[in-house]
Amino acid sequence: MNRKTVRRTGIIIFIFFFLVSVSYLGLAEYYKNGFSYGTWINDIYCTGKTVEEVNDELLENYSYDGMTLYDAEGKSFWISAKDIGFTYDFREALEAYLAGQNPYLWVGNLISAQKRTLLPVISYDDDRLSEILESSPAFQGKTEEERQVFIQRTGAGYVLVDERKHAFNKEKAGEAVRHSLADSETELDLEKSGCYEDLSYTEDMKEELARWEKIEEFQDCRIIYQFGEEQVAIDASVVCDWMDVDETGNFVYDETGNIQPDNAKIEEFVDELADEYDTVGKARRFKASRGEMITVEGGTYGNKIDREAEKEYLKAAFAGKADEIHTPRYIQTGWKQGRDDIGNTYIEVDMTEQMMYYYLDGKKELETPIVTGNTGRRWGTPEGINYVYGKAVNRTLSGPGYETHVNFWMPVKGNIGIHDAEWRSEYGGEIYKTAGSHGCINTPYGAMSKLYGMVEIGTPVVMFY
Numbered sequence: 199m200n201r202k203t204v205r206r207t208g209i210i211i212f213i214f215f216f217l218v219s220v221s222y223l224g225l226a227e228y229y230k231n232g233f234s235y236g237t238w239i240n241d242i243y244c245t246g247k248t249v250e251e252v253n254d255e256l257l258e259n260y261s262y263d264g265m266t267l268y269d270a271e272g273k274s275f276w277i278s279a280k281d282i283g284f285t286y287d288f289r290e291a292l293e294a295y296l297a298g299q300n301p302y303l304w305v306g307n308l309i310s311a312q313k314r315t316l317l318p319v320i321s322y323d324d325d326r327l328s329e330i331l332e333s334s335p336a337f338q339g340k341t342e343e344e345r346q347v348f349i350q351r352t353g354a355g356y357v358l359v360d361e362r363k364h365a366f367n368k369e370k371a372g373e374a375v376r377h378s379l380a381d382s383e384t385e386l387d388l389e390k391s392g393c394y395e396d397l398s399y400t401e402d403m404k405e406e407l408a409r410w411e412k413i414e415e416f417q418d419c420r421i422i423y424q425f426g427e428e429q430v431a432i433d434a435s436v437v438c439d440w441m442d443v444d445e446t447g448n449f450v451y452d453e454t455g456n457i458q459p460d461n462a463k464i465e466e467f468v469d470e471l472a473d474e475y476d477t478v479g480k481a482r483r484f485k486a487s488r489g490e491m492i493t494v495e496g497g498t499y500g501n502k503i504d505r506e507a508e509k510e511y512l513k514a515a516f517a518g519k520a521d522e523i524h525t526p527r528y529i530q531t532g533w534k535q536g537r538d539d540i541g542n543t544y545i546e547v548d549m550t551e552q553m554m555y556y557y558l559d560g561k562k563e564l565e566t567p568i569v570t571g572n573t574g575r576r577w578g579t580p581e582g583i584n585y586v587y588g589k590a591v592n593r594t595l596s597g598p599g600y601e602t603h604v605n606f607w608m609p610v611k612g613n614i615g616i617h618d619a620e621w622r623s624e625y626g627g628e629i630y631k632t633a634g635s636h637g638c639i640n641t642p643y644g645a646m647s648k649l650y651g652m653v654e655i656g657t658p659v660v661m662f663y
Contacts, residue, residue, distance in 0.1 A: 233296060238313040249292045256288045260318065262382050267375070269336035270364065270389045277375070282327045286318035286382070320380050327379075331372060336388055339366050347403040349410055355417050355434030358410045362397040370395075412449075416441060416457045420521040421512070425475050426536030429523070437516070440464055459516065465509045472503040477532060477539045482583060484660055487546055487555050487562070494662045497582025498611055500539055502530040532585070533658050540583065544658040545616070545649075547639055549579055552626045554616075554641065556649055563652060566645035567626030569619070572634030579637050579661060584611040586657045589650065593617075597636055605643065606650040610659045614638055618646035 233244040233252065242259070244252045264279040295314060331337050345361035371393040378386045388394070399407065417434035442450040442460040452458045477500030484494050504527040515524070525535075532539040542560035549570045556564040571579035586608050593607040595617070602621075609615035619640035641649070 239292070239295070239316055240314075249289060249296060252292055253288045256292075256316075256318075257286075260286065260288075262286065262384075265375070265378060265383060266385050267334060267336065268385070268387045268389075270366075270394055273335050275334040275336065277327070277330055279322075281330060283321075283323040284379070285321050288316060288318045290319045291316040317381065320382065322379065324376075327375070328372070331368075331375065336366055336371065336393075337368055342397055345397060347399065347406050349406065349413065351438070353435060355436075355438035356410075356413050358407075358414075360407075362399060362403065364394045365397050367393050367395055412451075412455070412457050413441075416459075418519070419516060420519075421515055422523045423471065424523050424525045424535075426534050426539070428536045430471065432512075432516075436467065440467070440516075459513075461513055464513050464516065468503075468505055468509045468512055472505050472508070475535075475537065476500070476502050477537065478502050478530060479582075482540065484540070484662070486548060486662070487553070487565075488548060488551055492662055494581060494583055494660055496580070497584045497661070498587075499583045499585040499658050500530070500532045501528055501535055503527070504529045533656055540658045540660065544660055545586070545653065547579070547616075547659060547661040549581075549630070549661065550663045552628075552630060554639065554645075556652060558652065564645060564649055566642055566649075569622060569625050569634055569640040570630045571614075571637040572632065573630060574632045574634075577634065577636050578630075579614060579635075579639060580611070581662050582611065584659045584661060586610055586616075586653055586655055586659060589653075589655060591650075595638070600636070606646045608650065608653065610639075610661075616641055616646070616649070616659075618643045 232246040232248050233239075235245050237244040239252060240256055240259070242252065242255050247255075262279050262284065264281075264284070265277045267275045267277065269275075295316060340361065342365065345365055347358070347360050347362055350357055350359050366388075371388055371391075374386060374388065374391040374393055417437055419432050419434070419437045421432040423430040423432065440459050440463045442458040444450055450458045478498065479496055480500065481493050481495040484492055486492050507527040511524070511527070515522070528535075533543065534541045543558050544556075546555040546557065547568070547570070548554070552568055552570065554564075554566050554568045555562055571577040588607075588609045590607045591605060593604055595602045595604055595607070597613070604617040604619070607615055607617045614637045616639045619635075620643055622640055622642075625640070625642055
């Protein structure tokens with residue numbers, strides 16, 4: 199290559215680099231008054247734009263209506279941006295970001311774009327914010343000095359009301375709200391933000407807490423009474439009445455420092471329980487086969503709790519902190535336990551209709567006309583809920599002026615029972631009013647033989663007019 203060619207080539211290279219440098223420096227000068235190449239702020243393309251231009255665009259795309267506060271109970275409170283004179287502007291953040299850009303390094307943005315998220319500068323009327331916060335539910339609570347610790351009697355027993363736990367801190371909440379407003383947040387959970395705290399106790403409060411420990415220990419009872427399908431829990435709502443108190447109403451403590459039970463109150467509770475669940479002779483509502491709901495009173499059938507045995511059991515079980523489901527001891531038991539003790543298997547004797555029915559597990563297995571006691575001679579069969587307490591065949595029934603053989607005999611109350619009556623040719627109707635029995639339930643032979651084979655001893659017999 200000759201010297202002339204070399205010289206020409208050098209001039210061309212010089213001119214090329216000169217033009218590139220001039221262009222590079224020209225663009226650098228251009229970017230001194232605007233944002234550098236490849237700059238994105240809050241998803242807005244800002245290359246070459248001034249602070250004012252970008253600020254206007256950001257303000258157009260930005261909106262803030264306010265913030266919802268949530269307290270520990272989940273209640274919400276709305277703070278309107280308009281009500282506190284909330285304003286915002288990106289100018290200061292944009293100027294700071296622009297000042298940090300080096301216009302001579304714009305070429306670096308060709309490789310990767312400069313994407314930034316900027317928050318506006320927020321301003322609002324702080325006094326108005328304070329007024330609005332003070333009107334919110336969370337800020338309406340008691341002050342630290344007003345928060346107490348005390349024991350309260352409720353329907354569920356004694357409870358401890360500790361207002362020192364999880365107390366709302368207004369100062370922390372105010373700081374959290376202002377910090378959230380500065381970040382334009384739309385929601386603030388005051389509990390998650392650490393605005394609740396436990397306060398310290400005074401000496402008097404500590405004494406009340408010690409007293410509560412004794413009460414809580416006394417009320418910790420886990421005995422459950424089982425009455426058939428029904429249960430009665432002996433819990434705090436019950437045993438809170440068993441605490442022994444002196445003449446001034448203060449609890450009486452034993453030698454170990456624990457609250458002393460009043461055994462008389464425990465015995466009284468057993469009596470109340472027995473009054474509720476003893477069913478012998480009680481009135482019961484019954485759905486008769488004739489379609490009516492009737493009330494049947496009296497009779498020998500039902501459950502009767504052994505009160506004395508249960509009083510001794512409950513006093514010992516409570517003192518020993520028993521944790522159990524307990525079936526009470528009975529002097530007499532019915533077909534079922536609980537208030538609904540008749541169940542779905544029973545004999546129904548409708549003395550007005552002069553009909554008898556037998557139901558097994560709710561299904562009618564037998565229906566027959568009968569003849570009951572002679573009401574004209576005041577031998578009417580008594581009402582009541584009784585039960586089959588025996589079964590016999592080929593019995594001779596006797597009484598004043600009569601002696602009668604029967605093939606099947608099922609006594610239900612004293613000398614009154616259900617039996618066949620082969621001497622009768624008719625049943626039902628109004629025969630019982632003038633030619634009825636001495637009180638027994640006369641039944642056709644065929645029906646009686648079937649009934650005798652189906653019925654078990656203990657089956658309830660519901661007898662009514």
